[in-house]
Amino acid sequence: MAITRDSDLHIRRFSRNAGLGVVLLGFVAIVFGLTVVKVERGSTLEAYDHQPRTSLLPAEGVQK
Template sequence: MAITRDSEIHTRRFSRNAGLGVVLLGFVAIVFGLTVVKVERGNKLEGFDHQPRVSALPAEPTSAAPAKTEVAK
């Protein structure tokens, strides 16, 4: 027996599925957009290569005065 008329449950289920599909497509679009932006900014792209990142290292002091050392007597 073929169902020819959609019942209320079928209509609600379809609208829920369509809403979920729109949300998932939006999420995929956001992730894709962020990926494109990150790839286009290639100068800041740092891969995981077991080396310390320069951006994560503490800044070196830039003062012109030499560091004072104590002389042992």
């Protein structure tokens, strides 16, 4: 005996799952868009991770 009619619980679960799927797709689209923009503008961005930070370098002339 197959159940042909969805119960109210199934309908509510489906709507919640569909909403969560839309939110997750939106998040993935935002992350993908930011990644594309960062890759395209890579030469114009300041690359702080590629330059030594002067605050981390030892002071010149100071001996231990």
